[in-house]
Amino acid sequence: KYYWVTKLADNRCWMTQNLDLDLSTDVALTPEDSDVATSWMPGFDTVTEATTETVNADSQTETRSWSLESTSYPTPVPTIANNDELAHFSLGNYYQFSTATAGASGSTTNGHAPNSICPKGWRLPTSGANGEFQTLLAAGNIGTSIDMLTSAPHYFIRGGLVFQRLQDSASNTFFSYAGSSGVYWSSTLYPGIQFTTYYFDFYDSDQIILTNAGAWNMGIPVRCIAR
DSSP states (O other): OOOOEEEOTTSOEEESSOOOOOOOTTOOBOTTTBSOSSOBOOSSOOBSOOSTTTOOSSOTTOOOEEEOTTSOOOTTSOOOOTTSGGGGGOOOEEEOHHHHTTSOOTTOOSSBOSOOSSBTTEEOOOOSTTOHHHHHHHHTTOTTOHHHHTSTTTOOOOOOEEOOOTTOOOGGGSEEOTTTEEEEEEEEEOTTOTTEEEEEEEETTTEEEEEEEEETTSBBOOOOEEO
């Protein structure tokens, strides 16, 4: 697939669309086309619904992904259009961390996941105290302005996430916060705690959280950065 890319204020090239790679148990990702050191075969196909059957809250190392573009989203997620600026706002797919990192296991609890499902030459951004999400916000003088973050030239979107809310059995809670919160995986593992990784999170008009940490079984969008 083709993606918009932009050199941003941090002098790094970023995809300015969410990754939209549909995975199949019949198609391996290889070092020739993907950000992997050796070939990796997904454990699950990308599915189009987030339900009790497709969301597994018990296992942190499942490799599930969701393509939910057909869902009716609340505003302010714009309508998708091809070949113009609105294509930046494609929601893309949602990936568990072991999927986004092409099979990371819980045995490593420090540093950065070495592989990703980004295209060859691209990877997941880093997070933590001096991560690339932080560097981008500082270089762009974004501060706490989510209006700047969600508009040109950055185009981060409030895509929400996929997860199982155990306190509520209603099926419509598996996909939540689209139109209100933006959440993105980083490659940076949370020190000392298995199955936990930093992610980039923003919501409301001025709430940007650079060092949130979440469980690997959540389904979260991916933005890739050039190596």
